[in-house]
Amino acid sequence: MSTIGIRVGGASKPAGMDQHAKGSKGRDMGVASAADSGVFLACKNSSTKGTVVYKFVLEDGGSSGEFTTSQGRILKGNDLSSGSEKYPHLNKAEYGDEADERTTSQTVVLNLSHPHCRVSNGHEVDKQMHLEAMANGRQVPPEEKYPHSSSYIPVPRRRKPSGHADKEVMAATVLTSLSTSPLVLTQTASAAVPELASKGWKDTLSTSYSSSTSGNWSWDTSDQSVPSTPSPPLSNDANKSYLLSSQCDDAIEDGSGSTHFLFEDPIPRKRKNSMKVMFKCLWKNCEKVLSTSSGIQRHIRTFHLGRNCESDYSDGEEDFYYSEIQVNMDSLSEGLSSLTPTSPTTAGPPPIFPVSQAAFVHRSEPSHIIFSGQPGRAPTLLSQSAPSTLCHIRTDHAYQATDSGSIPMCMEQADRIEGMGNSQGISGPSPADIMKGFLGPLTQIRTVSFGEKKQSGSSTNTAIVKTSTPAAPLPKPAPGTRKPRGEAKKCRKVYGMEKRDMWCTACRWKKACQRFTD
DNA sequence: TATGCCGGGCT
DNA sequence: AGCCCGGCATA
Structure with missing residues (x-):
């Protein structure tokens, strides 16, 4: 969950913001402020898979902003008292000429269920964001909880109907009206009317999102590291650090949340090629097809291997339970067409997995294993490295x-x-x-x-x-040392060379005498 | 040096 | 697997 506090008319960080991140691990994703513009943005990111919550502290008590709550209630200007009740710690002194003390600290929590929370230059919440103005304390539905980075906030799986857009537009409008920053104003306005967004912004974004009548926008978080993925202009240091931290956070949570989101939630995305690489689960009776290897790995790890989904640890065993498939996206439904290709996390070199292939050998897995484009992993090594289940004694003779x-x-x-x-x-x-x-x-x-x-x-x-020899485990003399020569006489001495035929076989073969053992 | 025998080749 | 031998370590 991310919390962004927008303080109009002040430049200090609102106190107690973290309290919005209930149950979160509370990683600060960055604080960006633009004192000159009078807009303060603080983005709080936590690993909790939830909705971004923006807290707007309206220092301008006289602002005419309106917030549409999830219940359809419109919060106007001074009507935003609920926030002050819930967050009384907010410094009311920072408010101007608000007559009612209850409204001197006005806090509104906007449930940005799927905003593109691109904080650019510390001024803005991405204009593409969808604002669901809501009252404080609303519990975020579980299905809306997705991990994300603060720089890119993807669209959740189940979007609310189009009736939602009106609220979003209204909320965006409020943001526009509340902000005195020209930049914020411009970009927020474009959020309200995406079709009329400034060309520069939209051009750069056109390849990473697609529009729909419902106004759903999304960024593929997995594309953050893809150079070809356009991104909104980012310039100041605050934002850089913000992005850095966010990407770092993604790295930590990669494979657990974001990927899970990516592959199970259709994300409208402009595609250049109709053929997509998909990953199909080869587990028995499982036809799961996901768009990235990390996603399918997670699926296998979670559903088939019974591992804790919270754990990102991967020993690579999942690699053998899925295969790459080429999918003609044109033949897919509209929803599937929005699936993203292989995420950059998997586009790179395959992870180095410890020796776990043996596990595969011992499982009754699909025989048509595809090594997921990892040519270096020769199946022969698998079979060779597979330990025998039998511990046997091996003797040469x-x-x-x-x-x-x-x-x-x-x-x-x-x-x-x-x-x-x-x-x-x-x-x-x-x-x-x-x-x-x-x-x-x-x-x-x-x-x-x-x-x-x-x-x-x-x-x-x-x-x-x-x-791969499952041979004797017990200590052995260091290489070069031999077993001490036995004291007993051997066949050679007993029978002599003349009666060599009387020797034991071992002696004849110049092996350790079997007849006269020590 | 003789002996024991390991490691390995050949069939 | 059976047979054989080169070569090394040790007595």
Whole structure:
């Protein structure tokens, strides 16, 4: 929830603004003020998925502004007493010649359910915003609660009917009348009549929103980092810091709120290409199609993996449960046509996920896995890295079956070693070396051969094969050290070279004697 | 140096 | 898997 306080005639931040952000985490998104223009804007952003609430402190008690409340009540000028009752802490002294003390601190909370709260130059609330003037204390409907950045406030999923627009227009008109800043006035006026918006503004915005008769406007929050996305003119430092903080906030909340909003809420948006990349959930009996990978990941994480939706942690497992699909947007309905393409958060390099592919192997997942345009992720690695569910003893030869040195390695340990190997990178020690170092001094470790020609392969492949060996976990002597020679006589000594045929097989094969063990 | 045997190649 | 051997460590 964002709270913007607009103080007409003053330049100081209204006190107690945070109290509007009830239940929020209360991140300050920035405060912009223009003392010269007499307009004060303070934008408060919190992670609470809710409606932006603008608090207008009318220092100009004589202003003729009107606010249409959600109940249809029109709050005029001095009639805005409800705010003063709820926010008595506001400094009434800042008000001018207001006769009634109750109205000296006039606060109106405007429920901007889907405004484009672009605070530009610290002067304005974006002219495109929809103002739902409302009385204080109105509970925001849950369906209207969406996370957003303060720089871009997207349109919620369910918009109110067109009858809403009138209120919005009225509220915008009030803003216009209340503001003495020419800039605010101009831009607010354009909010009231989008079709007549100043060309400069609209031109820059034309590619990021589309208009409708209901006056619904939106920005795709995911487009903030897209260079091609136009943005309203921003110049002053206050706004810069504002945007910086807002983007930072987006980064924090990315994948949790904004993406969720983006993919489940059709957002009118001008598109240049009819073909869109969509992401389809491959989970059984789930045909969910979202427009961004982060959204589908979140969907999978939340609905299929049963993970906490509040947690943005992703181990990448969701990657394997969805696929990219090309969608001809022209064939889609109007609502779908507004879905946004892949968000910039997913347009970049794929996130580096820890070794979790194994989880996929063990799940009965769709077989037609598409790696979401991540060519570097070879399926072969998946299968190779998949730990065996069986911990078995591996001996090279039958005569070694009685060797007590080979001890099963549990899967967990194998995975740990595997992960270590992966984290080392190419230049690091080979997984095999790590494995050796990991093992202790008492037991041997034998590698499992996945093919008789394993030696002919490259060293890298060999290392991989060895890494996935679920072999003996117990300590092994450091590389190069051997098991101490047994004290017992061996076949060679007993029978001599002349009777080599009497040797045990192991001795004949120059292996550890199986007959005369220590 | 002889011995034990590991690691690995070949079939 | 069975067989074999190069090579290393150790006695």
